[in-house]
Amino acid sequence: MLQRYLASAVVIAVLSACGPAAQNGTLMIYANGEERLTQGWTTKDGWELRLDHAYLTLGAITAYQTNPPFDPESGELPQAIATVAFPDAMTVDLVADQPPLVGSAPAPVGHFNAIAWQTLDPTLQLVGTARRGSVTLPFEITLNQPLQYVCGDYIGDERKGIVAADQTAALEITLHFDHLFGDGAEPPTAEINQAAVGFDPLAALSTGNRLSVDQATLQERLSPADYNRLLQALKSVGHVGEGHCREVSS
Template sequence: MFSPTTRTTALASLLLLPLAGACGESDAQSPDGQGMLNIFVYGEDFVEEGIPADAMSDGWAIAFDRFQVEVTSVTVGAANFSDVTTIEIAPPTGGEGHQLGELSVDAGTYESVDYALGTIRVGGSAEKEGVTKTFDWTFEVPTTYGECHTTVTVAADQASRLELTIHADHLFYDSLVSEDPALVFDPLAAADTNEDGNISKEELEAALVGTLDVGNEEIADLWSWLEAQVATLGHIDGEGHCH
């Protein structure tokens, strides 16, 4: 696992450079010159505005004070970004997302993107019927998202957009395998056994998963449950899925 220490690179100075590669390494069609790909990381409304109570099956409302995502690589055709960069995606952007950087790529159309995430830190609170629970969790679950399904067209001397989308609601799924999971917070709230209002990693490690659906995974405690869900957060360009 990675060290909890993360390195934040100033966005203003971030420059993503493509690695040299053979033409066969790119899935671009008829490349002609190079264009610029602006890469963003976006948590959508569920991160920037929070998860409302009516989206949760048990009535909790979730608000995030921080949602830090460590991006360790992005690969588009033969171009690759490999500078470890931590980006905070909780502040509102009006739907734009937070720019990670710019990547120079061969002009053409790409139908597959790979990227990898490292440390993820989430902090915030949940509120229900006058009860508030806070959390500040750091997850060391390095995950590679391969063959992400999207279509990115880059024209020579033009700029295009690529979005690494983070689905925060996956943290609160009640199943690892259901195609239509419910969003729940009750099991996590109940883990606050000392009733100090804060749900700690130690309390989650001591709490059993109970009725949460682990599928075929050997998961017994709530911290391991959250780690398994963290590995599913990454998508591409909104709802695009990855392996």
């Protein structure tokens, strides 16, 4: 039903001075939903979520080398000295043994320390099962809220995005789904749980022991407070590892 495409890429290098022919390596972009999607987790309101599929529909992706380093909280846009653009749309399933590759292209040598990416309709399709106590609730949740992020440097156990001549470097788009549903391993007062919508408001919309909703249904049937919390949580899902992004579509 859903097709998967590997992005073709256009490389644009902005050079500040003349010099020898530029050296290139390869930049590969991956999308990662973290271990929660493959191992499951408990929401802030006690539901155990297991995902069978988490389809993400991506639009254009652009990786940047910036000077000075880009701070997404600054309200500015990246000041690029080199850019690699991946213009093609694709749909990937984040529930996989390995994070799916969403683009690979020649790239100029240097540190790609910023990335911008956007989603297309449907942004997310989540298919799985929620359990709490004696209740088992299969679910399919479709969210089509358009999202557009600008992100700074990847933050994680190792640095990413550093391209060397004739070598391959990886960069990652990361989605934190605990921002939507919260994390039962954290106290209720934790910031992640205060901001997350949780699963209870969605479970209340189930019919016939099954939850199947799209965003129009959520807007119509959730309370205004819960729907607004969902929208705000969606804006905070995008990361680069643990590095932050700014949502700029609105």
